[in-house]
Amino acid sequence: MANEKAIAxxxxxxxxxxxxxxPLAGWLVPGLxxxxxxxxxxxxxxxxxxxxxxxxxxxxxGKVYGFNVGDLLDMLGFVGDFGNGVLYFLARSMDWxxxxxxxxxxxxxxxxxxxxxxxxxxxxxDAHHIAIGKKQ
Amino acid sequence: MTLNYSHFTAALxxxxxxxxxxxxxxxxxxxxxxxxxxxxxGWFIGGVLVAGWAMWFLKR
Numbered sequence: 001m002a003n004e005k006a007i008a009x010x011x012x013x014x015x016x017x018x019x020x021x022x023p024l025a026g027w028l029v030p031g032l033x034x035x036x037x038x039x040x041x042x043x044x045x046x047x048x049x050x051x052x053x054x055x056x057x058x059x060x061x062g063k064v065y066g067f068n069v070g071d072l073l074d075m076l077g078f079v080g081d082f083g084n085g086v087l088y089f090l091a092r093s094m095d096w097x098x099x100x101x102x103x104x105x106x107x108x109x110x111x112x113x114x115x116x117x118x119x120x121x122x123x124x125x126d127a128h129h130i131a132i133g134k135k136q
Numbered sequence: 137m138t139l140n141y142s143h144f145t146a147a148l149x150x151x152x153x154x155x156x157x158x159x160x161x162x163x164x165x166x167x168x169x170x171x172x173x174x175x176x177x178g179w180f181i182g183g184v185l186v187a188g189w190a191m192w193f194l195k196r
Binding site: 042046049050105108 | 152154165
């Protein structure tokens with residue numbers, strides 16, 4: 001009985017921490033939330049998928065939105081892009097994603113980058129669900 | 137580096153990546169994840185083909 005209590009008190013704080021750390025890590029680095037929760041394959045697949053989408057978008061000359069308070073679609077674009085976590089900060093710091101509006105595929109690239117961010121947010125929420133025990 | 141994806145290749149890459157994430161996040165077991173991922177991928181590609189043919193007929 002005393003043993004069980006000791007185990008429970010030892011495990012609870014860690015599980016509590018993970019409910020916050022896993023989604024944050026998952027947002028910051030795609031798939032890291034799942035990897036911290038020992039879902040190696042899922043984490044790797046998420047990292048690969050989000051990264052491929054993000055860099056394909058950049059390769060297609062897509063635009064990376066900065067923080068703005070202008071047009072509503074631009075603001076939403078920023079929110080989507082921000083979901084990419086460290087990939088977003090990398091692109092902004094390296095000045096990637098200027099956007100080439102004269103290229104038809106550049107518009108696809110912009111959407112790729114936004115969707116990669118939104119998918120990463122979904123994956124981070126999934127990591128949270130795993131951490132709270134709602135999902136295996 | 138510039139990527140020159142065709143419309144279909146771009147749709148293929150998008151569908152593949154989105155289906156993987158949907159499969160992982162929307163189902164619980166490994167088998168269900170694979171099945172749902174394939175299901176989403178099929179709908180993505182099917183939708184692209186149907187929309188493509190619809191636009192071809194509209195153009196004529």
